[in-house]
Amino acid sequence: MSQKHRDHRSRGTLGTALLAGACCAGAVAYALLAGPALLPAEDVQATAAMTPDLAGPIAQDAEEAVETGPVGQLRVQVSDRDRAWVRTLDCTGDPDGDPEACSALAQVEAGLDDVSEGLFTEVREGTVCTDQVYGPQHATIVGTWEGQEVETRLSRTGSCEEARWQRLRPLTERIG
Incomplete structure (x- = not known):
């Protein structure tokens, strides 16, 4: 080498x-x-x-660690053109015994992005919304939900009110 x-x-x-x-x-x-x-x-x-x-x-x-659902009692009056219905929703906190609407509302509430936006929060003054009419329905909801008094009216007039209507759809849908 x-x-x-x-x-x-x-x-x-x-x-x-x-x-x-x-x-x-x-x-x-x-x-x-x-x-x-x-x-x-x-x-x-x-x-x-x-x-x-x-x-x-x-x-x-x-x-x-026993899972509990929401607690509340709500009276809902909905009118839709020529018909109307009244519904009472009692949620006792028992996920197995309560109506399905109780757990549906709890899921909606858990999915809210803004902490200040509650399930029944009304549209704030000065909020920019469209003027489109999504339907003739109107609803009044009165009662208690999770220890808080609830008294609110909603309609399907304008995009902001329609968003509230969709959020509260488990209450406003006609059953049966």
Whole structure:
């Protein structure tokens, strides 16, 4: 082998060794810095999934966390051209026993983006709305909902009122 060829090989071997050393040093440094973050905190008790002690507290917590629905009583009067109907909605907080409209209203309320916008919030003065008429229906809703007194009127005149009508559709729909 010529001298030049041997120098070229030795440089490649040296470069490979330096690269391997740098990778190992990086792995050790990562393990020292990130490794402790992957370990459980000192005050956390590690248990196996099959440990009998684990089932007791979880089962007790599940029994205590009983899901409740909304509570309220609303009287709804809806008029639509030449007909009208009255509906009373009683929501006791029992998701299994209450009418479907109770859980539908709870879902609508949970999906409201603006915290200040409640389920029965009326259109604020100065809100920009279209003048389009979406229907001749009018409704009056009176009662209590989640401990708050409710007394509101709505129609389907203008885009803002139509948005309220759609939001309260579980109350304003004719049943049967």
